[in-house]
Structures are given as C-alpha cells and as structure tokens.
Amino acid sequence: MSAYKQVIKLNPDPLAAFAISPGWQVGDLIFLSGQAAIDEQGQIVGVDDFDAQLKQVFANIDRVLRAAGSSRDQIVKVTIYLTDMSNFPKIVAARKTYFAPPYPADTTVEVNALALPELMVEIDVIAAA
Template sequence: MNTSKISTTLLVFFVAASLSNCDEKAKTETVIEKSEIIEHRKVDETPEYFLLRPEVEKAYGYSHAVKIGNSIKISGAVSMDDEGNPTAVSNFEQQMKNCYADLDKVLKHYGCTFDDVVVENIFTTDMPKFLEFAGYRTEIYKKQFPTGSWLGIKELALPEFMIEIELEVHKSK
C-alpha cells in the first residue's frame, strides 16, 4: 500500500508540475502579447501632418492638421482661397460656411465626419453676428454638439477675417 500511495503522490506531483508549466507558458504568451500591443501603440502615435493649402501654410508657418493615434488636432479654419486671400469679405454667414467647408475637407482626409469632433473652438471679431448665425451649426453637427468655447476677440490674422474655427477629433478604431 505504501508503494501505491507513493505512486499516486508522484502522479499528482507530475500532473501539477505539468499544469504549472502550462500556466507559465500562458503567462509568457500574455507578456509577449502585451509587448506587441505596446509596440503597436508606439507606431500609431507617430504624428501624421496634413496641409490643406501647402504653399499658404508653409508661408505662414503652420500645418492645418496633425493626427496622433486616434486624436486629430485641426488648426483654425478661416475663409480664404487657395492663394491665402480672404473670401466672402464682410459676409459673416458665408465666412462661417467657408470655414466649415474647409474643415470638412480635413475631416474627410482622415476618414472622419463632424460626428467625430469632440472639441470646437470658435474665435470671432463679431460675437453678435456669430450668435445670429450660430444656428447653422445644427446642419453641421447631426448627432450631438462637441464641447468647446466661443471667444470674442479683437482681431484675427488678417483684418478681413471675421471668424476662425478650430477642431479636435477623436476617431475610434
């Protein structure tokens, strides 16, 4: 009987040791998977810059947008043509629409829509005019409005600009 108990004890020990080795292998695989995930994140966090009007943006020294991971920051859009000249001078409503049209181009470049916008900051030299036309934003934001600020300021980059709109976007994978 002692031999039988010893054999049973050894059998239990070997089975436990085998299972323990399986657990160690699983832990090792988990560590490798986590390591691969960390490496993958580093690759995704490389900044990707976008120039909407390359010559104008180079001349003024800015990039229109940068994407890092799932976040995109978009510089303020103003009402200008491809040479950087102000458009819709003295027409606040049209300037606002031109800003959103440019922002839409940037969003589409990244495969996004206004539904992905989480922050919208508006700078204006004429807050009463902005408030008069702010309802236009309901045509832009179909699901919900983003967070953000509306700021009345003294001036923008050029005296003809009456509004500038910047965005932050979060794009889920």
C-alpha cells in the same frame, strides 16, 4: 513609448505661406489648425460677409478632416473665435446646420482681431480619427 503622430497634408495648402500645418493626427485624435475664410488658393472669401466666411470655414474643416480620413461627424470639440460677438446667434444656428446631436463640446470667445484683418471667424477642431 511615443504616440503615433502624422501631419495632415493638403495640396494646395493655403496655410503653407503662414508656416502652419493644416492639422495633426496624434494617436486616435485629429487636431486642426484654426480654419478661417481662406480658399484653396489662399484668397480671403466673404470680406464683410459673416455668413460667407462661416460657410468657407466649414468647407475648410471638411477638407482637412477628409484629408485625415475623418469627417465632421467625428468632431468632439470646437473653439470658435469671433471678432464680433453679435454674430453669436449665427453660430448657434450654424451648430444646428453643420452638426447633429450630440453636439461637440464648444468654447466661443470674442477676440480683437484674427490673423488677417478681413477675417471675422476662425474655428479650430478636435476630432476622432
């Protein structure tokens, strides 16, 4: 017997140009694609401004989770990709702003680059449906 699975759809979908689904619901879990500082029209938000990018990332996470019938308080795991680990203290502060205890499980890594050179942070999420 196969698990229930359904793609999460957005309109407009800023990831469509990259041949990426915003996310999937599989059974009782929701898996989001990495969310970056790209607005609904596909434009980069906050070039050279980490705080503005992080705010847009969480707005995008909220939007995709809402489309799936879930919400940020259902997140159980995040993976955070930073192009500069000196922004890690801002991530710690953001956890306290965007989440409440008990905090999601977390992995944070520094990468050389993200999909577009202007991007400074990307977060992928696993949440309960």
